[in-house]
Amino acid sequence: RKEVEQDPGPFNVPEGATVAFNCTYSNSASQSFFWYRQDCRKEPKLLMSVYSSGNEDGRFTAQLNRASQYISLLIRDSKLSDSATYLCVVNRAAGNKLTFGGGTRVLVKP
């Protein structure tokens, strides 16, 4: 079993719609959680950190469920520019090693 698992998608989303997807992690000692966005053939870019109480950044909302060991990302009012691969990232308590999921591809269409 992979340490961080994501649905690879693609999620085909009409422009203006809401899309949500999850990521599960297997190591209960994981401390920090992030969502990164990666455009085709580009580097990952930090989208947002995920806090225990959940957090929102504009149209993006992230949630953490430690009991069930998953994090989620919700995108409201999807824009064409939201088309990308969204990488779920987990950081264990010891050290600063990021473990990435395989990514969820989102395609926003007019």
Added chain:
Amino acid sequence: DAGVTQSPTHLIKTRGQQVTLRCSPKSGHDTVSWYQQALGQGPQFIFQYYEEEERQRGNFPDRFSGHQFPNYSSELNVNALLLGDSALYLCASSLVSGGLSYEQYFGPGTRLTVT
């Protein structure tokens, strides 16, 4: 404020050769991590350097080695290249302060093709 920079952008090598990739961290950052990203997969952690020492290592063979310089920049060396080493190599920098680590920021990557 300069972000993370990497060189070269692209590289083509032959099996058995050796390669060196370079990374300069974001201003104010002191830790450099290297990742390998194969096509269609998420990045895989190779190793991390802090205070000029390798602090953590992922599941990569000894053919992968690195170095960090006093100015925090870093090199990744890969010996005896295999076709399977073809990938995007990403460098990420971060700041470790008071035992806490903060978000990592990635450079644009070096795309290595082994033929």
